[in-house]
Amino acid sequence: MTVTNVSKDADALTLTITSEFDATVERVWQVWADPRQLEQWWGPPTYPATVVEHDLTPGGTVTYFMTGPEGDQPHGYWRVVAVDAPRLLELEDGFADDTGAPNADLPVTTTRVALAERLGGGTTMSIETTFPSAEAMEQMSAMGMEEGMTEAMGQLDGLLAAA
């Protein structure tokens, strides 16, 4: 299990996920900094990502699209807020139209990635995602539903039991 800690703050609408990797900070940084590596993990196997633009500098833009099983291609983008390679990356993550232009109707989340050496080797990566509103969180959650399906069913079950 890669993820070692999950911290949810439903009031602050913030989600923090901490993972440990058996690799150096420089190597883990590459999975963000190298678009070909980014493509290998950003989308689920059923929706692989293709990175189009990749400018990981402050104010820079990363654009990508994912290709679904029926040929549907949802587009997304990042606006890079801050970079301090190989330790810190802060970005705004949003949805785009088919040309890669930001879709203002859908929520933008802020994600902060921090990498640190672990004592005794390896890297700790923490990812903190902040949602602009509870509604945005629900929208994002609904859109991530495909992947989180097993969990979603468990949750709905829980919801029913609690009703």
Add this chain to the structure above:
Amino acid sequence: MVVGSVIERQRGDAADRLLHALADATRRDIVERTIVEELSVSALARGYPMSFAAVQKHVAVLDRAGLVTKRRRGREQLVRGNVDAVRDAGAALDRLVAVWTARMDRIGELLADDPEGAST
């Protein structure tokens, strides 16, 4: 909560309906799309390689499970994903945790498969 009115002995049925409704990729997709924006059945039907009637049937299943609500506008039938069904913030966060956990696992696999990395 969408299931708030469901009385005790009907809970099992409601759970079955929900799980059945969500067990189909097209229906999950309809919920995702209509939570983002209200769509007519005909607009929805254009997005799938199936007939209008087939999409209407999917919408009916979702409606019975409380996952979408329908309303009429003229000759159109508009479908709206029921945000109440996913209103619980904790549950919403849990689903996003699942998305990120899967991403972290894929990074772990990538690092194991390619320990040296690219020479970019």
